[in-house]
Amino acid sequence: MVPAAQQLFLDHALPVLARTPGLVGVAVGGSWLENSLDQYSDLDLVLVLDPAQAPRLMEERPLLAASLGQLLECFTGEHVGEPRLLICLYDEPLLHVDLKFVALPDLAQRVEDPSILWQQDTLVSGVLQASRAQPPPAPSLQWLEDRFWIWVHYAATKLGRGELLEVVSFLDYLRTTVLGPLLTQQHGGLPVRGVRKLEQMLPTSALASLHATVATAERTSCVHALEQAIATYRSLRHTLRTPEFVAKQQVERRAVTYLADVASGA
Structure with a gap:
């Protein structure tokens, strides 16, 4: 069931979009x-454009967005690598809506198969049926x-210099890039980048291992969180490794020893 805010927006926006040349x-x-x-979800809409009129509509994106609510x-979404995206916040009700403007032929290159809300004839469904979605590959182990x-060595150098805010930020990078995706894969999900919705996807024990990597900008907290990140990664590596996997033991040993020396003040 679509929540009230999202349904209210669609009830107004879809007729406007259907009339848009x-x-x-x-x-x-x-x-x-x-x-x-x-009630907290945004709407991810794909607006499919006649390629002959796509340049004009791309220029008019803010005006079109303003007509919807x-x-x-x-x-625009350059910061997430998607300049075709227009990220919008609407009021009454307050709602985040992403409008992705895609020329019809370009719809063949996509990461998921969207659900069609409206189309002229069978133009959109024809492209979807003639092509396949290709989700971005997750980084391999x-x-x-x-x-x-x-x-790890990078984090240790920042710890040694006292740049604790950088260590805290870096730990978030490790959760997003390494630990979150691997934990998701370990528990049967697609190893997508990030940590979104992991509270709903992972068992309590797996979440606890991630929580232990969250640090405050205090030296002891940063050391503990880095050690926990290493321990969690090693456990996941053991579980998920394949026969052709090659552990980088020499650099692992040196980096971990360096972190221990920095942590102890040696």
């Missing part, structure tokens, strides 16, 4: 596809192993 379809992705929308503010111990 140059727009040939509207689809929705994200949490909608998992039937997991709740009480737009408070919007900005070997890719992570090749980097993890250099990352």
Whole structure:
């Protein structure tokens, strides 16, 4: 069931979009596809454009967004590597809506199969049926192993210099890039980047291992969290390794020893 705020927005926006010249379809992705929308969810809309009119519509994105509801503010998505994206916040009700503007032929290159809300004839469904979604590949365990111990050394140098805020930030990077995806994979999910929704996906013991890597900007806390991150990674590496996996034992040993020396003040 679609929550009231999202449904209210769609009830107003879809008729407007269907009347917009140059727009040939509207689809929705994200949490909608998992039937997991709740009152805190945003809407991930894909606006499919006639390629001949795509340049004009890309220029007019803020105007089109403003026609869909009480737009408070919007900005483009270069910071997430997607300049076609317009990130919007609407009022009455307060709702985050992502509008991704995609020319019809470009819909063939996608990471998920969105659900069609409206289309001209069968233009959108035709492209979806003739192509396949290709989710971005998750980093392999070997890719992570090749980097993890250099990352540990980096964190140790910042600890030694007293840049504790950088250590705290770096631990978040490890959870997002390494620990979260590997824990998800260990428990049967797709090893996607990040830690979103892990509270709903992982058992209590797995969450506890992540919680132990959360540090405050205090030296003892940072040392403990780094040690816990290493222990969690080693456990996951043992569980998920394949026969062709190569552990980088020499750099691991040196990086861990260096961290211990810095932590002890040696």
